[in-house]
Amino acid sequence: MSSLTLRSVTVRLGGRAVLDSVDLDVAERETVCVLGPSGSGKSTLLRAVAGLQEIGAGEITLGGRDLAGVPVHRRGVGLMFQDHQLFPQRDVGRNVAFGLRMRGDGRAEAERRVAELLAMVGLPDAQRRAVGSLSGGEQQRVALARALAPSPALLMLDEPLGQLDRSLRERLVVELRQLFDELGTTVLAVTHDQGEAFALADRVLVMRDGRIAQSGTPPEVWQRPASAFVARFLGFDNVVPATVTGRAATTPWGTLPVPDGTPPGPATLLVRPAGVRLDADDVARPAPDDAAEGGRGLRCQVLARTFRGDHVVLALRPERGPDLEATVPLRGAPSPGEKVTVSFDAAETVRLPPED
Amino acid sequence: MASPPPGGRPGAGPDGARPSGRSAARRALAVRLGLMAVPVAFFALFFGYPVATIVGRGLREDGRWQFGRAAEVLTSPDTLDVLWFTVWQAAASTALTLLVALPGAYALARFDFPGKRLLRAVVTVPFVLPTVVVGSAFLALVGRGGVLDEAWGLRLDTSVWAILLAHVFFNYAVVVRTVGGLWGQLDPRQEEAARVLGAGRFTAWRRITLPALVPAVAAAALMVFLFTFTSFGVIQVLGGARYATLEVEIYRQTAQFLDLPTAAVLSLLQLAAVAAMLAVHAWTVRRRESALRLVAAEHAARRPRGVGQWAFLWSQLLVVAVLLVLPLAVLVERSLSAPGGYGLAFYRALAEQADASSAFVVPPLEAVGNSLAYAAVATLIAVAVGTLAAAALTRRAGPLVRGFDALLMLPLGVSAVTVGFGFLITLDKPPLDLRSSWILVPLAQALVGVPFVVRTMLPVLRAVDERLREAAAVLGASPWRAWREVDLPMVSRAGLIAAGFAFAVSLGEFGATVFIARPDSPTLPVAVARLLGRAGEYNYGMAMALSTILMLVCAGVLLLLERVRVNRSGEF
Numbered sequence: 035m036s037s038l039t040l041r042s043v044t045v046r047l048g049g050r051a052v053l054d055s056v057d058l059d060v061a062e063r064e065t066v067c068v069l070g071p072s073g074s075g076k077s078t079l080l081r082a083v084a085g086l087q088e089i090g091a092g093e094i095t096l097g098g099r100d101l102a103g104v105p106v107h108r109r110g111v112g113l114m115f116q117d118h119q120l121f122p123q124r125d126v127g128r129n130v131a132f133g134l135r136m137r138g139d140g141r142a143e144a145e146r147r148v149a150e151l152l153a154m155v156g157l158p159d160a161q162r163r164a165v166g167s168l169s170g171g172e173q174q175r176v177a178l179a180r181a182l183a184p185s186p187a188l189l190m191l192d193e194p195l196g197q198l199d200r201s202l203r204e205r206l207v208v209e210l211r212q213l214f215d216e217l218g219t220t221v222l223a224v225t226h227d228q229g230e231a232f233a234l235a236d237r238v239l240v241m242r243d244g245r246i247a248q249s250g251t252p253p254e255v256w257q258r259p260a261s262a263f264v265a266r267f268l269g270f271d272n273v274v275p276a277t278v279t280g281r282a283a284t285t286p287w288g289t290l291p292v293p294d295g296t297p298p299g300p301a302t303l304l305v306r307p308a309g310v311r312l313d314a315d316d317v318a319r320p321a322p323d324d325a326a327e328g329g330r331g332l333r334c335q336v337l338a339r340t341f342r343g344d345h346v347v348l349a350l351r352p353e354r355g356p357d358l359e360a361t362v363p364l365r366g367a368p369s370p371g372e373k374v375t376v377s378f379d380a381a382e383t384v385r386l387p388p389e390d
Numbered sequence: 391m392a393s394p395p396p397g398g399r400p401g402a403g404p405d406g407a408r409p410s411g412r413s414a415a416r417r418a419l420a421v422r423l424g425l426m427a428v429p430v431a432f433f434a435l436f437f438g439y440p441v442a443t444i445v446g447r448g449l450r451e452d453g454r455w456q457f458g459r460a461a462e463v464l465t466s467p468d469t470l471d472v473l474w475f476t477v478w479q480a481a482a483s484t485a486l487t488l489l490v491a492l493p494g495a496y497a498l499a500r501f502d503f504p505g506k507r508l509l510r511a512v513v514t515v516p517f518v519l520p521t522v523v524v525g526s527a528f529l530a531l532v533g534r535g536g537v538l539d540e541a542w543g544l545r546l547d548t549s550v551w552a553i554l555l556a557h558v559f560f561n562y563a564v565v566v567r568t569v570g571g572l573w574g575q576l577d578p579r580q581e582e583a584a585r586v587l588g589a590g591r592f593t594a595w596r597r598i599t600l601p602a603l604v605p606a607v608a609a610a611a612l613m614v615f616l617f618t619f620t621s622f623g624v625i626q627v628l629g630g631a632r633y634a635t636l637e638v639e640i641y642r643q644t645a646q647f648l649d650l651p652t653a654a655v656l657s658l659l660q661l662a663a664v665a666a667m668l669a670v671h672a673w674t675v676r677r678r679e680s681a682l683r684l685v686a687a688e689h690a691a692r693r694p695r696g697v698g699q700w701a702f703l704w705s706q707l708l709v710v711a712v713l714l715v716l717p718l719a720v721l722v723e724r725s726l727s728a729p730g731g732y733g734l735a736f737y738r739a740l741a742e743q744a745d746a747s748s749a750f751v752v753p754p755l756e757a758v759g760n761s762l763a764y765a766a767v768a769t770l771i772a773v774a775v776g777t778l779a780a781a782a783l784t785r786r787a788g789p790l791v792r793g794f795d796a797l798l799m800l801p802l803g804v805s806a807v808t809v810g811f812g813f814l815i816t817l818d819k820p821p822l823d824l825r826s827s828w829i830l831v832p833l834a835q836a837l838v839g840v841p842f843v844v845r846t847m848l849p850v851l852r853a854v855d856e857r858l859r860e861a862a863a864v865l866g867a868s869p870w871r872a873w874r875e876v877d878l879p880m881v882s883r884a885g886l887i888a889a890g891f892a893f894a895v896s897l898g899e900f901g902a903t904v905f906i907a908r909p910d911s912p913t914l915p916v917a918v919a920r921l922l923g924r925a926g927e928y929n930y931g932m933a934m935a936l937s938t939i940l941m942l943v944c945a946g947v948l949l950l951l952e953r954v955r956v957n958r959s960g961e962f
Contacts (some may be wrong), residue, residue, distance in 0.1 A: 087859050106863035107871075119861040123879045133877070136866035184866060 210277030309382025440812025448654020520898025521623025776843025806901025839892030
């Protein structure tokens with residue numbers, strides 16, 4: 035049974051559809067991450083579910099209950115705000131206890147639960163601390179404890195780790211994931227950071243202009259982006275228009291090999307950086323003019339190289355077509371200014387629908 | 391644009407609103423109208439109605455409007471004289487106040503020195519002092535038989551200088567608070583960034599700091615102009631027969647010559663001038679809301695360095711001592727210098743039962759109790775009405791509500807005399823026969839207190855992050871509960887400050903109270919004015935003694951406020 039469902043939910047603000055007929059299902063105990071650039075409507079999605087944003091059309095149900103007309107405070111959802119929104123005049127304990135008090139829990143019961151939650155998020159005995167004295171990571175934990183305290187049917191996170199520094203973010207993603215698994219909470223999170231989304235989610239939704247551009251498990255989305263937009267949003271730059279005929283495709287870079295069974299016709303082609311191979315003896319060998327043989331031997335100049343720990347990303351300027359990105363091993367990576375010849379690997383090439 | 395629903399959710403547009411959305415928007419509108427109902431009714435009944443009635447009565451005769459009469463009054467040389475004096479003394483007072491107070495604002499904003507908190511409080515005391523007390527203090531300093539008169543035979547009470555100095559004394563705090571408050575919070579790193587980019591010290595100030603300050607200076611200047619334009623108590627005490635502002639002239643025409651038509655025309659003239667000023671003020675306030683980088687004031691202030699800075703600081707302290715402290719010290723000295731040497735003779739006289747020759751039917755000291763009781767009730771009314779108004783104004787709003795905002799400021803500038811006299815002639819028949827009720831005085835005083843309450847509460851309420859309310863709602867708090875749990879704790883300190891200001895202002899209210907206070911229960915300012923209006927050393931001494939008491943009460947209230955003052959607490 036699906037815990038949260040949205041059916042053609044539409045929100046218009048100032049004449050623009052911020053959410054455009056969005057359908058969404060989040061199963062019980064599932065963690066779904068909505069990913070999209072800013073302005074794609076992902077925060078509005080959370081606000082609509084929370085009831086902070088009136089919807090123009092459509093239906094939202096939570097645990098089978100239609101939420102139409104249910105005010106915010108009776109929806110039973112938890113929302114962790116982007117910048118936490120801890121109540122500044124209350125200490126940590128009273129922030130976490132807020133939802134319990136609203137529910138009418140007794141003092142002793144609330145205190146027990148607060149202690150339990152604070153221990154769970156790794157801040158035991160922090161009840162008396164002022165929220166102003168907390169670091170960013172600690173505030174994030176308190177906000178999480180506060181959202182979890184009333185045991186919401188659905189926990190929503192708005193850019194949960196947005197303002198934290200990188201190392202803290204990476205650690206907290208893992209902790210959050212473990213926590214949600216333990217608690218069995220249904221989670222709907224939004225973020226613009228694909229690393230965060232892929233690490234956190236069972237399922238990822240990519241949004242564009244108020245519509246859902248793709249939905250799938252992190253590997254699905256990563257390996258088979260549904261459109262050029264999704265591919266570019268995920269950071270892939272080698273995206274070109276192409277015409278597929280048989281096992282080859284005509285592109286601005288020349289003719290490239292494509293995997294077996296690629297449907298023929300106009301398309302967009304994505305070549306992952308790992309699929310751009312430097313020919314071993316490219317400098318010595320004169321450029322062969324066998325473009326018919328799957329685009330082998332496209333000559334390029336190295337524009338820049340960036341170290342990424344165990345590999346190097348090269349920015350290449352080919353003799354024809356748009357710039358290319360290639361990942362190569364650390365050892366023997368060419369320097370900027372050098373000339374190289376590249377070929378393309380069909381296994382790292384993905385056919386996308388043609389761009390409109 | 392439709393008003394946002396409660397909790398400030400932007401409402402769905404009319405095009406896409408579902409039934410539930412529309413009903414939520416309707417509920418929101420109902421909530422806001424409900425919040426506004428009490429303030430609107432209050433202002434309509436106790437401000438609009440009396441003022442309109444008195445103006446109407448002045449301009450109508452035999453059931454017809456007498457506009458010819460109005461034009462006559464407006465173009466008469468007497469009116470033009472009064473108008474000219476009102477405008478130029480206000481302009482001169484404003485210029486003088488800026489000249490004296492801007493360096494002080496700088497010193498208080500940028501320097502850190504021992505006793506700074508105390509100095510801030512001292513500087514603010516004059517602003518909450520009743521105008522009558524300010525008048526008395528300057529009379530004691532520069533008037534006949536005053537300190538300067540005794541020492542050097544120097545008298546200024548026949549010149550306009552006494553009025554101008556009293557206005558500077560009174561409004562020094564407005565400039566220091568409004569400009570200095572912002573100056574102290576401007577991020578010094580902005581100037582440093584300009585210096586690093588190659589600007590000289592003065593260029594950096596001129597290019598970065600000055601533009602940031604201009605709107606605040608303009609707003610402060612406008613407030614000072616407004617206060618001095620409508621000056622009543624100070625001129626009444628110091629102006630003698632020669633000088634009259636519009637407000638004083640309205641009082642004379644109403645109370646002495648019983649010439650209502652002239653008073654009505656002058657009231658309208660003042661109303662128009664004040665409305666124009668408030669419109670300009672609203673505009674500068676909007677300009678001031680432009681994004682500035684602000685930091686906590688403590689980070690911007692530092693110890694003075696070098697002889698020049700210390701000398702500057704000391705010069706400002708000297709200005710404060712001579713201009714603000716000396717008149718009050720003289721006031722206290724006069725109240726103590728009884729015929730047979732220093733003593734409490736005047737204070738004792740205050741408590742004595744009045745005889746036939748006295749201006750009072752009760753011992754003047756009873757005015758203290760009256761004043762405190764009236765001011766307390768007035769404060770309750772002002773805080774209740776002002777808080778409701780501020781709550782209604784918190785949420786982003788259309789032109790209707792902005793108009794309401796401006797309406798709330800009007801009592802600051804509309805002739806208090808007109809209001810007081812209007813009370814007398816309108817609230818005297820059923821169902822609102824309040825003429826013999828004590829509540830009349832607090833009602834009039836609350837009218838002046840409400841703008842202060844709104845100005846103090848509104849910035850704080852607006853500063854409460856909407857998403858905090860949303861966070862509370864998501865955690866299960868109903869809109870009312872969210873307001874109680876989130877807004878109330880944050881604004882309670884501001885509320886306390888607002889109450890303090892309303893109390894001080896009510897204590898000092900003179901123009902309206904002088905009409906409606908019953909002879910057997912005068913307030914402190916009314917009693918002081920009555921004593922000053924009578925000849926005799928004892929009456930003068932008693933006036934000084936009563937003024938001293940009033941000053942101590944007001945200063946006491948203010949010092950209490952300083953203890954609870956928060957950084958963002960309005961403009962005054």
